[in-house]
Amino acid sequence: MDLRVLSRLAAPAVAALLALTTGCTGGTVQGRPGASGLRDAYFPKAGNGGYQVEHYALDLDYDPADAELNATAVITARAEQDLSSFNLDLSGLKVEGVTVQGEPARHNRSGNELTVRPAEDLKNGEVFRVEIDYGGKPKTVVDPGGAKEGWIATEGGAVGVGEPVGSMAWYPGNHHPSDKAAYDITVTVPHGYEAVSNGELRSRTDTGDGRTEFVWHSPEPMASYLATVAVGPYKVTTGKTPSGVPVYNAVAPGEAAESAAPLARLPEMVEWGSGRFGPYPFSTAGAIVLPKGTLTYALETQTKPVFSGAPVEEDLVVHELAHQWFGNSVSPKSWKDMWLNEGFATYAEWLWAEEHGGHTAEEYFRAFMAGDTDVHYDADSDWDAFPPAAPPRPEDISGYPVYYGAAMVLHRIRQEVGDDKFFDLVRGWAADRRHGNASTAEFTAYAEQRTGHDLKKVWDVWLYGEGRPR
Structure with a gap:
């Protein structure tokens, strides 16, 4: 038999075999679902497989009077496999709509899992954009140790904290520390309130309808449990460390007097840490002091540790600041x-x-x-x-x-x-x-x-x- 004929006869079979092994036919990706958890030894359902987040853009509109949150999360991620669907962690709140790459995407909820099915499967290595419109009354989560996290009402406001998995109570994401990303967080609140978050305050704008918009930018990668938003009538002070790192402190009015002395040493502590541990790893530093009794712990939220009441113990400020190197960076x-x-x-x-x-x-x-x-x-x-x-x-x-x-x-x-x-x-x-x-x-x-x-x-x-x- 003519070998050229054999080759022509075999071509369709070879093509079919290649389609099976590559998972695609006719140029169409045939993906598979991303894992609904990362099988962490302690929190097996935390996080999700099949992609890595590169950036979160959170737009949060919050009114302390009715504790209602209306929000949009835009997540930019990179597929690590061909994806037919992927999961996001979200606890409570109502999802109004989801798009992937600008196209409406099917989605469903099961417990803390939001499963998203793009109109077209995503290719391995593809950078994709997910937009989720959601809202409702964010809830407080009780972690396995009995501590409160998630979204917590404060005297005159609220705070979002997330160690280990409470951040899913106020925004959808890949909530495991192994997936770090940059953040831009916009928070709109009624006049008279401050809205404080991680990183640098890029702008503070009167929206003209009795509300103020705060835009916060965190260019360095951040694990989701280190993200925070604090809304309330905070007293804000700013300054710089001796080496020029900007410092932004937000203190509940009732805690201002007792917080003054320990926070005054924060710039000195940043310099000391830079000498002992190496250059300070972020572009800003600071602290958020909540009304006393809001939490039963302090937390090393990135660039601005959260303290529940005035941090009168010097070693507590040192501890949370050291986390900026060890735990955050x-x-x-x-x-x-x-x-x-x-x-x-x-x-x-x-x-x-x-x-x-x-x-x-x-x-x-x-x-x-x-x-x-x-x-x-x-x-x-x-x-x-x-x-x-x-x-x-x-x-x-x-x-x-x-x-x-x-x-x-x-x-x-x-x-x-x-x-x-x-x-x-x-x-x-x-x-x-x-x-x-x-x-x-x-x-x-x-x-x-x-x-x-x-x-x-x-x-x-x-x-x-x-x-x-x-």
Whole structure:
């Protein structure tokens, strides 16, 4: 038989085979659904698969009088596979409409999952734009540890906070720390209210109908749990650090007097952190002080930590500021890596005290080993209840071992390698992982490579070991 005839006869079969293996026929993408969760060890349904978000543009119109939110979210993302559908995390609120690439898209809700089906499947690598119109009364979420997050009413306003998954209560997104993005957040509120968010205030405009529009810009990548919006009659002060970083503080009127002294030291703390950890990783700094009792915790929301009442304890301001390097710039790959956030921030408290007339880090270390509350009020806590890198349950990711046990790990590294190598490690880690994500395994490998020391015993005993180390 003529081989040219055989080749012609085989061509349709070859084409069909290629269509099956590439997932397309006639140039049409045949995608598959993105995963509805990232199988995080503690929050398996948090986040979504099949794409990475590059930018959020949130347009929020909020009236504290009726607690009603009317909003539009425009999400720019990149497909990481051929997608026939994808999910966004959204808790509560009513979705009025969705478009993808400017075309109406089918969508449905199931629990906290908003499933979107584009008119045409998206190609792997394609940058796509999703617009979601939504609204209603955002709800408060109670996390596994019993703390309130999500959208919370304050005296005369509201605040949105999101660790670990509460941000889905006020905007749709890929709500897992492994997917970081830039943000532009526009908030419109009645006259007399301030609207404060992450990053830089680009504009403040009277809309002519008794309302004011605030436009906030965050160019550096941000994990969704670090996004915030605070609405209320805040007293705003601005300034700069000695090196020129703009500072924007918003303080509830009733907290202004007590907040003045601790916030006055914030520029100094930014400079100190830059010396210890490397250049400050963001274009702005500041703080939001809520009315006392709004929350049961402070939170390291990016560029502007949120405090519930005046942050009268100096170490609390240091802790949340240190998170800007460790947790915000270098973010966890998963929630099991939380000790990297909290251990560094807690150890920063010890370093600040050591260098500002307080106890040394070594004295804190020994106090925790001995349970000496004269040196630290939490020294007799159950900081050794479980390994810092292996909290047993979701509610334990904010337990004492993740804070103090993790700080003990860092001090053990310092004891093993000496001050010069330890602080080189700290600065190198913050620089090399700047604006990215990192896992525990990546840190332990990096620490050994950077210091040139075998730290296996530190990991085995202090990071993963059960019970109190000796």
